[in-house]
Amino acid sequence: MRLFPRTTAWLVLAAPLLTAPAAAQDSGGAQKIDDAQLIERANELFDPIPTDPPELDGNTVTPERVKLGRMLFFDPRLSASHAISCNSCHQMGLGGDDNQPTSIGHGWQRGPRNAPTVFNAVFNSAQFWDGRAEDLEQQAKGPVQASVEMANTPDRAVATLSSMPGYVEQFEAAFPQAEDPVTFDNMAKALEAFQATLLTPNSRFDLYLKGHENALSAKQKRGLEEFMSTGCVGCHNGVNLGGQGYYPFGLIEKPGAEVLPRDDKGRFQVTKTASDNYVFRAAPLRNVAITQPYFHSGKVWSLETAVSLMGISQLGQELSEEEVEEITAFLRSLTGDQPRVEYPVLPESTDATPLPVEFEESPAKR
Amino acid sequence: MRLFPRTTAWLVLAAPLLTAPAAAQDSGGAQKIDDAQLIERANELFDPIPTDPPELDGNTVTPERVKLGRMLFFDPRLSASHAISCNSCHQMGLGGDDNQPTSIGHGWQRGPRNAPTVFNAVFNSAQFWDGRAEDLEQQAKGPVQASVEMANTPDRAVATLSSMPGYVEQFEAAFPQAEDPVTFDNMAKALEAFQATLLTPNSRFDLYLKGHENALSAKQKRGLEEFMSTGCVGCHNGVNLGGQGYYPFGLIEKPGAEVLPRDDKGRFQVTKTASDNYVFRAAPLRNVAITQPYFHSGKVWSLETAVSLMGISQLGQELSEEEVEEITAFLRSLTGDQPRVEYPVLPESTDATPLPVEFEESPAKR
Numbered sequence: 104m105r106l107f108p109r110t111t112a113w114l115v116l117a118a119p120l121l122t123a124p125a126a127a128q129d130s131g132g133a134q135k136i137d138d139a140q141l142i143e144r145a146n147e148l149f150d151p152i153p154t155d156p157p158e159l160d161g162n163t164v165t166p167e168r169v170k171l172g173r174m175l176f177f178d179p180r181l182s183a184s185h186a187i188s189c190n191s192c193h194q195m196g197l198g199g200d201d202n203q204p205t206s207i208g209h210g211w212q213r214g215p216r217n218a219p220t221v222f223n224a225v226f227n228s229a230q231f232w233d234g235r236a237e238d239l240e241q242q243a244k245g246p247v248q249a250s251v252e253m254a255n256t257p258d259r260a261v262a263t264l265s266s267m268p269g270y271v272e273q274f275e276a277a278f279p280q281a282e283d284p285v286t287f288d289n290m291a292k293a294l295e296a297f298q299a300t301l302l303t304p305n306s307r308f309d310l311y312l313k314g315h316e317n318a319l320s321a322k323q324k325r326g327l328e329e330f331m332s333t334g335c336v337g338c339h340n341g342v343n344l345g346g347q348g349y350y351p352f353g354l355i356e357k358p359g360a361e362v363l364p365r366d367d368k369g370r371f372q373v374t375k376t377a378s379d380n381y382v383f384r385a386a387p388l389r390n391v392a393i394t395q396p397y398f399h400s401g402k403v404w405s406l407e408t409a410v411s412l413m414g415i416s417q418l419g420q421e422l423s424e425e426e427v428e429e430i431t432a433f434l435r436s437l438t439g440d441q442p443r444v445e446y447p448v449l450p451e452s453t454d455a456t457p458l459p460v461e462f463e464e465s466p467a468k469r
Numbered sequence: 470m471r472l473f474p475r476t477t478a479w480l481v482l483a484a485p486l487l488t489a490p491a492a493a494q495d496s497g498g499a500q501k502i503d504d505a506q507l508i509e510r511a512n513e514l515f516d517p518i519p520t521d522p523p524e525l526d527g528n529t530v531t532p533e534r535v536k537l538g539r540m541l542f543f544d545p546r547l548s549a550s551h552a553i554s555c556n557s558c559h560q561m562g563l564g565g566d567d568n569q570p571t572s573i574g575h576g577w578q579r580g581p582r583n584a585p586t587v588f589n590a591v592f593n594s595a596q597f598w599d600g601r602a603e604d605l606e607q608q609a610k611g612p613v614q615a616s617v618e619m620a621n622t623p624d625r626a627v628a629t630l631s632s633m634p635g636y637v638e639q640f641e642a643a644f645p646q647a648e649d650p651v652t653f654d655n656m657a658k659a660l661e662a663f664q665a666t667l668l669t670p671n672s673r674f675d676l677y678l679k680g681h682e683n684a685l686s687a688k689q690k691r692g693l694e695e696f697m698s699t700g701c702v703g704c705h706n707g708v709n710l711g712g713q714g715y716y717p718f719g720l721i722e723k724p725g726a727e728v729l730p731r732d733d734k735g736r737f738q739v740t741k742t743a744s745d746n747y748v749f750r751a752a753p754l755r756n757v758a759i760t761q762p763y764f765h766s767g768k769v770w771s772l773e774t775a776v777s778l779m780g781i782s783q784l785g786q787e788l789s790e791e792e793v794e795e796i797t798a799f800l801r802s803l804t805g806d807q808p809r810v811e812y813p814v815l816p817e818s819t820d821a822t823p824l825p826v827e828f829e830e831s832p833a834k835r
Contacts, residue, residue: 211577
């Protein structure tokens with residue numbers, strides 16, 4: 104298992120990558136944009152979200168795994184309390200996250216970092232803000248066990264799933280070769296397969312990438328141009344406009360402790376390497392307009408404020424109000440078609456299903 | 470508004486209604502069952518769940534209201550924390566409730582009574598365990614405001630909905646005659662319209678009622694016969710097998726304080742009438758096998774235990790183990806087709822959307 108999939112190679116990216124402007128423009132912004140040239144440049148840096156899931160490493164997106172994964176994703180009985188499911192913090196109707204600074208978990212505890220969206224997450228090179236999970240399969244095992252999230256144990260999760268014939272059947276169908284299909288690993292595989300289908304294609308930006316010149320407004324095109332020329336694209340590139348590399352938050356100037364709490368050292372907590380102090384995975388920007396609040400601390404609610412702050416902390420530039428507005432307008436073009444998900448009918452509990460932990464020791468009157 | 474829609478007329482129903490057996494049987498239970506006669510008798514007491522929503526009093530089930538109601542049902546931003554939605558306690562995948570003794574609400578508080586299922590709830594003569602809401606429209610306003618549930622205020626809920634163009638459009642479409650469509654009342658109407666579609670037709674029992682003699686097993690038929698002849702049907706009749714009248718829990722013998730906590734006086738808290746002490750609305754039994762734990766206290770997890778306890782407390786009879794098993798088998802035939810619900814894509818928050826209360830006073834960096 105490759106837990107640290109990428110070296111932390113941020114230094115080469117510190118300076119703006121691209122400086123050639125796509126079209127002659129001044130601050131008036133009224134100049135003609137050369138769409139063909141802008142689209143060509145953009146296609147060198149970004150890719151549209153596909154409509155179909157990608158191939159997974161060590162897992163297969165079969166209809167049976169997706170179906171099982173969908174059930175697991177919505178099942179609160181995977182948590183110690185039987186009250187929290189994956190969907191509690193990664194809601195299908197809210198852009199794949201919960202629009203909370205940090206999520207509310209077991210016992211109403213707040214987690215330490217903002218919940219990232221699960222939409223398109225399969226395209227990130229690693230999962231979590233510090234990249235501590237190589238893929239969504241490894242990632243899925245975290246929240247189920249985290250004491251501030253679902254607070255469960257692998258054993259209890261497997262006992263819960265094994266207690267329901269409805270689940271056992273689904274695991275058998277999803278893992279037909281397995282001698283013992285109901286395992287914590289297979290739970291994670293099914294969750295990964297389901298999440299690999301949570302894609303948001305057809306954003307305005309993707310239509311533009313594909314050559315539809317009218318898919319973006321003039322303002323959004325100027326924003327795209329600035330997004331590239333100011334250097335945002337140094338970290339935010341690829342299909343997810345981020346989610347690929349690790350960079351210090353405050354490369355040029357550290358934000359205040361309110362936005363960058365000094366006790367969360369980010370990737371340093373994974374690698375124990377001094378150069379990884381306050382290093383985080385660059386946030387993927389797909390659907391960013393609907394996944395506020397922003398940053399790992401979730402302390403900034405406005406996209407404009409977030410863009411402005413990034414200019415200062417990462418690029419050492421005070422972006423003008425107009426630039427912030429244009430870049431933000433561009434970022435709003437990254438909202439794609441949201442996944443249409445049917446709420447799964449979950450298997451019935453049985454007398455063998457463990458009760459919520461709070462009631463485990465009580466005379467249950469079974 | 471008619472807040473107390475039904476007089477508390479339980480006394481006339483205290484004795485078993487029906488004593489004529491459907492077929493000659495003894496405890497061996499091996500006798501031939503006269504299906505035609507049993508079906509005829511059952512049809513006098515019960516009705517199948519229809520596939521279409523009923524007419525509502527003062528509301529109309531239009532596609533626009535159902536669509537809006539579905540969005541509202543799944544939207545956690547109707548709660549003070551932005552973390553709790555209707556679906557948190559009335560989950561579409563778990564029989565329309567949460568399989569908790571009592572629900573976990575704002576600040577991880579436990580509510581005072583077991584969350585009833587929303588499936589088929591439109592057929593109940595009144596809502597809540599004490600019938601304090603006349604219908605689902607009135608009911609919908611309760612949990613949004615209850616301090617142990619969603620802990621919101623009508624004003625903040627309306628401000629939240631009004632802040633999102635996506636919602637304003639939906640309200641306009643759902644209430645085309647209204648001058649001011651985004652109101653707390655219309656929110657409740659839309660929620661009622663959506664819930665009126667949450668029906669579970671085609672249970673084995675309903676097929677039997679419609680003349681399919683093989684829809685129930687012999688054991689289930691004996692259970693149905695006993696359900697009628699022992700007197701369960703006195704309170705549990707009609708389309709929902711309950712949900713129509715009010716009866717003292719412990720009509721014959723009060724259960725222990727563990728199951729019937731002495732500080733919850735039930736309908737007395739609504740009517741302040743001494744005869745309503747420990748009086749509750751008879752639980753509707755549709756999908757009862759998947760909506761454990763049982764009773765207003767949610768203290769009993771096993772359907773067998775619940776049936777046995779009802780025999781003693783309501784009928785003054787110690788049901789034999791065989792009778793309990795047969796009645797339970799019958800009750801398991803009440804699980805119908807579960808609603809297929811597409812998870813709604815919710816409108817985007819805007820800068821005007823109130824933040825979760827915890828963050829309302831903080832410098833939000835908007």
